[in-house]
Amino acid sequence: MSSQDPRNPPATPSASEPPDLWKERPGRPATDSAPTASGTAAPAWERAVLENLAFAALKEQRTSRRWKIFFRFLILAYVLFLTGMMLLDRPFSSGTDTQKHLGVVKIEGVIADGEASSTQYLFPALREAFENEHAQAVVLQINSPGGSPVQAGMVHDEILRLKAKHEKPVYAVIGETGASAAYYIAVAADDIYVDKASIVGSIGVLLNGFGFTGSMDKLGVERRLITSGSNKGFLDPFSPLNADDVTHARNLTRQIHQQFIDVVRKGRGERIKENQDTYSGLFWTGEESIQLGLADALGNVHSVARDVVKVDKLVDYSRKKNLADQLANRLGAAIGQGLGQQAGLQNVQQGLEWR
Numbered sequence: 001m002s003s004q005d006p007r008n009p010p011a012t013p014s015a016s017e018p019p020d021l022w023k024e025r026p027g028r029p030a031t032d033s034a035p036t037a038s039g040t041a042a043p044a045w046e047r048a049v050l051e052n053l054a055f056a057a058l059k060e061q062r063t064s065r066r067w068k069i070f071f072r073f074l075i076l077a078y079v080l081f082l083t084g085m086m087l088l089d090r091p092f093s094s095g096t097d098t099q100k101h102l103g104v105v106k107i108e109g110v111i112a113d114g115e116a117s118s119t120q121y122l123f124p125a126l127r128e129a130f131e132n133e134h135a136q137a138v139v140l141q142i143n144s145p146g147g148s149p150v151q152a153g154m155v156h157d158e159i160l161r162l163k164a165k166h167e168k169p170v171y172a173v174i175g176e177t178g179a180s181a182a183y184y185i186a187v188a189a190d191d192i193y194v195d196k197a198s199i200v201g202s203i204g205v206l207l208n209g210f211g212f213t214g215s216m217d218k219l220g221v222e223r224r225l226i227t228s229g230s231n232k233g234f235l236d237p238f239s240p241l242n243a244d245d246v247t248h249a250r251n252l253t254r255q256i257h258q259q260f261i262d263v264v265r266k267g268r269g270e271r272i273k274e275n276q277d278t279y280s281g282l283f284w285t286g287e288e289s290i291q292l293g294l295a296d297a298l299g300n301v302h303s304v305a306r307d308v309v310k311v312d313k314l315v316d317y318s319r320k321k322n323l324a325d326q327l328a329n330r331l332g333a334a335i336g337q338g339l340g341q342q343a344g345l346q347n348v349q350q351g352l353e354w355r
Helices: 044-087 119-131 149-166 181-186 213-219 243-271 286-291 301-309 323-343 346-351
Strands: 101-108 135-144 170-179 191-194 199-201 205-207 283-285 314-316 352-354
Touching: 101 119, 101 301, 119 135, 119 149, 135 181, 135 301, 149 181, 149 243, 170 181, 170 301, 181 243, 191 286, 191 301, 199 286, 205 243, 283 286, 301 314
Parallel strands: 101 135, 101 314, 135 170, 170 191, 170 199
Antiparallel strands: 199 283, 205 352
């Protein structure tokens, strides 16, 4: 006889209630559960999930730490790279600047503000070469077609000042080309040496530009220029050429040309043999330039050191543009170009050169 109360039949699982598969898993060890804070056992899968999350967080921290180390190393490498580029700005001497030597200052490429052949780089190089007591003389190693009359004039005057202050001889050696503004600088030297095939001369001034009025008419483009001064649109390339502008521009170039002529005459003295072409803007070979008195003799940097200065060592004091300077110059040129266009002076500044 059953003692079960008929009024309280045994509980049976509801058909709608899902079975507890975890509980019914066969062979489940007793250690698969761990007591929790509430006193109940935590299933093994929950513990595995927690462990996976902990390991994932740890892995993420390690990855983040590696990336921080990588970026710090990258920044350090960048700083070291910039430092190395700046060190290249120092004169290369190979430890010979404490011995008697010939100081070399290179003038290469276009002479213009911000370029390697500008006061920004040539002034410190010249001063260091002149101030070094072991430099028996300074040679200007020139390979330039010319450029800015302002930059050339300042470099020329600085060479004369340093030469008088330190009483040290200066020689100019023209390689491929020493024309226009480059020749302006060369006449500051005591003697000028050339190769027989060098290009020398081009004592003249040019102011060039373009006119777009015909193209604008064909395209149906109208120029609208509003100025507060009658000459503010001087040599505007989008407006018809004005006769008064041409007259003023010619007077401007004539004055600068005369400055060039005076400097050449003072620098070369009686050695120059003037004729109708001397100051016409023509250029000659090195061999012809010696006959015309524009140069003194054939030679190069090594022959000047060996035969004239009587030293064997050459020390290059030239300053080179580093990466930081290049970026700064590009940014400054972009800003200056915008300001120059606003001021209406861009065409004159870019077009006026000694060539």
